[in-house]
Amino acid sequence: MRKMITREPQSQPLAPSAEPPARDLFRKLEALEKELEVNPHTGHSRWMVPYADLLTLLLGLFLVLFTASKAPAGQHVVPVEQTPAPMAAQTPKLAPERAKIKAQDAQLAARIEKQLGVGFKLKGVAIRQQERGLVISLKDSILFAPGSADLSPAARKMLDRLTQQLTSAMGGSTRPIRVEGHTDNTPITTARYPSNWELSTARATNIVRYLISSRHFAPEKLSAAGYGQFKPVENNSSIEGKQKNRRVDIVILNDNTAHQEPPALQKTAPRKGKAKAAGAA
Numbered sequence: 001m002r003k004m005i006t007r008e009p010q011s012q013p014l015a016p017s018a019e020p021p022a023r024d025l026f027r028k029l030e031a032l033e034k035e036l037e038v039n040p041h042t043g044h045s046r047w048m049v050p051y052a053d054l055l056t057l058l059l060g061l062f063l064v065l066f067t068a069s070k071a072p073a074g075q076h077v078v079p080v081e082q083t084p085a086p087m088a089a090q091t092p093k094l095a096p097e098r099a100k101i102k103a104q105d106a107q108l109a110a111r112i113e114k115q116l117g118v119g120f121k122l123k124g125v126a127i128r129q130q131e132r133g134l135v136i137s138l139k140d141s142i143l144f145a146p147g148s149a150d151l152s153p154a155a156r157k158m159l160d161r162l163t164q165q166l167t168s169a170m171g172g173s174t175r176p177i178r179v180e181g182h183t184d185n186t187p188i189t190t191a192r193y194p195s196n197w198e199l200s201t202a203r204a205t206n207i208v209r210y211l212i213s214s215r216h217f218a219p220e221k222l223s224a225a226g227y228g229q230f231k232p233v234e235n236n237s238s239i240e241g242k243q244k245n246r247r248v249d250i251v252i253l254n255d256n257t258a259h260q261e262p263p264a265l266q267k268t269a270p271r272k273g274k275a276k277a278a279g280a281a
Contacts, residue, residue, distance in 0.1 A: 105129050105133060109134055112127060124139035133253040133254040134254075135250070135252075136250040139244075139247055141246075143207075147190060149199060156214070163211060176252075177222055180224075180225045180226070181200030182228070182229075182232070183200050183228055183229050184241075184243075186229075200227055208224045
């Protein structure tokens, strides 16, 4: 019998095995990192911006819910910076000052009316008190001819008496005075005064000039204004209304209104250096 010889099968050469999983994972991560490398347009950190915004919104929401849960029932939560300030702290306490000024004007009006007398008031002079001060209204007919701004001799005598009594009633005080010219709405067109603007301004200016030159009023305390037909006290639809609108107002400004006037230039002494230079010259 043949002896059976069995050979053990030779082991086949091992095929190159797959790379270890860890190394393969590292390579994939490296390739992904290269693919998503940060550049001016794309990058792997782009997701951080919306993620951070989301976290910020969530944090704000939780804070609002937490604050609302701590507030008493039935009350609203208002930030401190939006809480309105008390009305008393915002409104200046001007009522006592205004009442004081109003009382001073009332006393001055009473003194002027007493000085002028009842008979004088019937000749076209009216006194009224306003927020800006005391207003002495003079009808234009007792001062000027129609369409004219020249003071008549009778008007000068009337102004002399008026200003004399006014100065006495004021007790030597130096309150600012504004002379205002007014007309009705009847158009005027002359070679000298093309409109009511020019006529009303010229009338106020002529009275200011007379108060300075003849009555020796301080020029820095006087001013003139012309309003034409645009500041009526009555309706121009009637003859009586037109007559009341044609007027000159002498306004004695109170302390509150006087502060709104343009300040006078403060005179300063010349410098010594400049004075010596001027003397040397």
